[in-house]
Amino acid sequence: MDLTELKPGEKAVIKNIKADEELKHRLLSMGIQKNSEVALKGYAPGKKVLKIEANHSCIAIRDEEARKIEVFKK
Amino acid sequence: MKKNLTIALVGQPNVGKSMLINAISDAKLKVGNFSGVTVEKKEVEFDFKEYRIKMIDLPGIYSLKDYTIEEKVTKKFLLEEDYDLIINVVDATALEKNFLLTAELMELEKKMIIALNMMDEAHKEGIIIDNDLMSEILNIPCLKISAAKRRGIGKLLNKAIEIAEKPLSKPKLVFSDTVEEEIDNIVNFLKEKGYKSQISYRELAIKLLEEDKDFYNIMREEPVWIELLPIIREALEHLYIHYETKNVEEIFAQERASFVRGVLTETVKYQKSFQETLTDRIDAILIHPVFGIPIFLFFMWLLFQATFELGNYPMELIDLFFASIIDHTKEILGDGLIGSIIADGAIAGVGAVVSFLPNIVILFLGIALLETTGYMARVAFLLDGFFHKFGLHGKSFIPLVTGFGCSVPAYMAARTLKNHTDRLITLFIIGFMSCGARLPIYVLFTGAFFPQEKAGNVLFLIYIAGAVFGLIAAKVLKTFVFKGKDEPFVMEMPKYRLPSLKLLWHTVSTQAWMYLKKAGTFILAASVLVWFASNYPKNPELEKEYAKKMELTENKAEKTALENELKAKLLKESYLGRIGKATEPFFAPLGFDWKLAVALEAGLAAKEVVVSTLGVLYALGETNETSQGLKEQIKKNIPPAAAAAFIVFVMLYLPCFAASAVFTKEAGGVKYLIYLFLMTTASAWTMSFITYHAAKLLI
Numbered sequence: 001m002d003l004t005e006l007k008p009g010e011k012a013v014i015k016n017i018k019a020d021e022e023l024k025h026r027l028l029s030m031g032i033q034k035n036s037e038v039a040l041k042g043y044a045p046g047k048k049v050l051k052i053e054a055n056h057s058c059i060a061i062r063d064e065e066a067r068k069i070e071v072f073k074k
Numbered sequence: 075m076k077k078n079l080t081i082a083l084v085g086q087p088n089v090g091k092s093m094l095i096n097a098i099s100d101a102k103l104k105v106g107n108f109s110g111v112t113v114e115k116k117e118v119e120f121d122f123k124e125y126r127i128k129m130i131d132l133p134g135i136y137s138l139k140d141y142t143i144e145e146k147v148t149k150k151f152l153l154e155e156d157y158d159l160i161i162n163v164v165d166a167t168a169l170e171k172n173f174l175l176t177a178e179l180m181e182l183e184k185k186m187i188i189a190l191n192m193m194d195e196a197h198k199e200g201i202i203i204d205n206d207l208m209s210e211i212l213n214i215p216c217l218k219i220s221a222a223k224r225r226g227i228g229k230l231l232n233k234a235i236e237i238a239e240k241p242l243s244k245p246k247l248v249f250s251d252t253v254e255e256e257i258d259n260i261v262n263f264l265k266e267k268g269y270k271s272q273i274s275y276r277e278l279a280i281k282l283l284e285e286d287k288d289f290y291n292i293m294r295e296e297p298v299w300i301e302l303l304p305i306i307r308e309a310l311e312h313l314y315i316h317y318e319t320k321n322v323e324e325i326f327a328q329e330r331a332s333f334v335r336g337v338l339t340e341t342v343k344y345q346k347s348f349q350e351t352l353t354d355r356i357d358a359i360l361i362h363p364v365f366g367i368p369i370f371l372f373f374m375w376l377l378f379q380a381t382f383e384l385g386n387y388p389m390e391l392i393d394l395f396f397a398s399i400i401d402h403t404k405e406i407l408g409d410g411l412i413g414s415i416i417a418d419g420a421i422a423g424v425g426a427v428v429s430f431l432p433n434i435v436i437l438f439l440g441i442a443l444l445e446t447t448g449y450m451a452r453v454a455f456l457l458d459g460f461f462h463k464f465g466l467h468g469k470s471f472i473p474l475v476t477g478f479g480c481s482v483p484a485y486m487a488a489r490t491l492k493n494h495t496d497r498l499i500t501l502f503i504i505g506f507m508s509c510g511a512r513l514p515i516y517v518l519f520t521g522a523f524f525p526q527e528k529a530g531n532v533l534f535l536i537y538i539a540g541a542v543f544g545l546i547a548a549k550v551l552k553t554f555v556f557k558g559k560d561e562p563f564v565m566e567m568p569k570y571r572l573p574s575l576k577l578l579w580h581t582v583s584t585q586a587w588m589y590l591k592k593a594g595t596f597i598l599a600a601s602v603l604v605w606f607a608s609n610y611p612k613n614p615e616l617e618k619e620y621a622k623k624m625e626l627t628e629n630k631a632e633k634t635a636l637e638n639e640l641k642a643k644l645l646k647e648s649y650l651g652r653i654g655k656a657t658e659p660f661f662a663p664l665g666f667d668w669k670l671a672v673a674l675e676a677g678l679a680a681k682e683v684v685v686s687t688l689g690v691l692y693a694l695g696e697t698n699e700t701s702q703g704l705k706e707q708i709k710k711n712i713p714p715a716a717a718a719a720f721i722v723f724v725m726l727y728l729p730c731f732a733a734s735a736v737f738t739k740e741a742g743g744v745k746y747l748i749y750l751f752l753m754t755t756a757s758a759w760t761m762s763f764i765t766y767h768a769a770k771l772l773i
């Protein structure tokens with residue numbers, strides 16, 4: 001499953017990131033990487049942007065990008 | 075003689091580096107740019123004990139790669155410039171994220187101190203940090219500070235001096251056995267060869283394994299390269315197999331993350347189990363799926379109301395002040411040439427500009443508040459879904475809203491957009507966000523045609539109209555001109571924080587000062603030029619003719635009428651009148667006379683000049699009635715339909731000279747400025763034409 005399939009409030013662990021180099025760099029530099037924990041906190045109006053939490057900080061990410069992050073529930 | 079000490083301040087965005095710099099009292103702040111690029115460079119210099127300390131605030135970055143301009147600047151500085159030590163500022167409430175950068179900095183093997191900032195907040199959140207153990211594990215001094223509360227700053231500086239004086243004691247960054255083994259292989263080989271290197275073998279080995287381009291370029295020139303290459307290739311193969319990926323950045327990111335995790339598990343305890351923070355509670359309201367956007371619009375409305383309503387009181391005082399100065403100047407210098415050039419030209423022009431300072435300070439203060447509290451990132455989050463539809467990016471909001479203050483910093487703020495097409499589209503429409511310098515024009519015209527209590531709403535409408543037009547233009551540009559891939563949207567939403575007053579004061583006063591400096595130089599020169607162009611060439615024959623006519627009449631009213639007729643004729647014959655006349659056909663379909671045409675043309679130099687030009691043009695006919703303001707003059711002389719068209723034209727046409735120069739630099743070429751000129755002029759003309767004719771039908 002990918003990040004967008006989580007329900008608000010749910011936590012998961014990242015299994016794989018299937019992104020190009022630029023996006024991968026952005027995610028890695030914010031600590032979003034394989035084996036790290038993420039939680040979906042909620043959506044922006046229109047549900048096109050997600051608010052996620054990783055490494056004790058909140059990050060906004062578009063659904064297109066979130067779909068490239070594969071996760072599994074613990 | 076004081077000893078010099080240079081400190082490089084490095085950290086991720088929103089860790090309070092600026093606040094740290096502001097917390098040092100008696101420091102002289104210098105704001106400039108890094109050479110070659112327009113990334114802001116902040117420096118402070120101050121005396122501490124027997125040292126003259128220079129602290130350089132490097133741009134906030136998440137990692138030390140070459141992806142963004144800020145990363146490039148910081149990396150280049152850290153590798154090439156002269157400095158004594160690094161102070162790595164980290165947010166103590168988000169160490170997992172902050173230490174990823176710290177681990178990268180440790181690879182540089184430079185003298186370093188870690189400043190655990192925001193300890194007061196960490197304390198409240200129940201985060202307990204054993205900084206002594208942390209210092210021992212990393213072999214880097216870790217100090218607890220709070221820049222906001224000004225705690226621990228002295229200790230930090232003392233430590234900086236101590237570290238600078240001592241020889242380098244290398245930080246202990248340990249990778250997993252797999253990676254360490256490969257590093258050892260390379261280091262051992264270099265040792266055996268006796269290779270001479272500026273930097274340590276270990277750093278060199280790490281950089282080569284990380285596939286750092288700069289290091290590859292240097293090493294390729296070395297004879298040792300032929301033998302080194304197979305060793306690196308084999309090392310990478312091992313890593314690929316072990317990590318099941320061929321992306322070395324990802325491999326090292328995982329390595330650093332597990333190192334950081336290891337260090338933090340030993341040194342940090344979370345006393346309270348994870349709980350809802352204040353930021354979560356505020357976010358529950360401010361980025362609410364339904365109420366988030368209305369709340370944001372309300373804040374914007376509030377900002378514009380404050381700008382107009384509150385700014386009005388000091389504005390009147392400033393107006394009175396300048397009016398009295400003009401009167402006094404004329405009393406002293408007489409009504410002759412010198413008196414006129416100084417009073418009617420220079421002082422009147424600058425006065426008109428200075429009187430808008432209160433409005434501009436309030437607007438800048440509002441924008442600074444949005445930025446420093448962390449609300450700006452929420453707005454980007456709320457609006458990305460919407461902006462994305464128009465081919466823009468949630469982050470475009472930041473430069474666009476800055477555009478309401480001034481286009482110059484707005485063009486520079488567009489750099490937060492990494493993708494070229496996203497950035498270009500944003501750059502092209504920033505001009506449609508009415509800048510603070512256009513505000514005076516709007517205030518003047520709305521004040522002339524609307525009652526006081528409605529003027530604020532009309533002003534708000536004008537701003538919204540410009541923004542809506544900008545969005546439509548963005549969609550058109552995205553669909554027909556700049557097609558291409560979108561930039562990924564991944565953005566940190568920092569914790570809400572109360573900004574320090576000193577930081578706010580500094581931001582607003584710098585911008586206000588820049589505005590005044592513009593008034594003192596550019597606008598002063600332009601005002602005098604406009605005065606000259608409207609008074610010359612002299613026309614003695616016409617003056618004689620009218621002098622005769624006036625002698626013949628006894629009637630006072632007739633005399634005044636003749637006087638005004640003369641002045642209007644003189645003005646028409648002046649250089650300014652001739653320019654306006656020559657371009658009148660272009661503006662005629664919009665209902666503009668030559669005076670309005672001239673004002674618009676002068677506005678290409680700076681938008682503030684539009685008001686001062688109108689001041690000169692209309693005040694000249696009424697020298698004996700100084701009590702009557704420019705507002706009344708405009709109301710009397712300009713038909714409402716033309717005035718509406720004029721506002722639309724001002725809203726959409728080319729930004730000022732200074733902004734255009736910055737635009738050219740940011741967009742990457744003069745050809746873009748030509749495109750911008752064509753686009754804005756065509757838009758302004760067409761929309762004004764529609765407005766003029768629609769308004770004529772309605773009124």
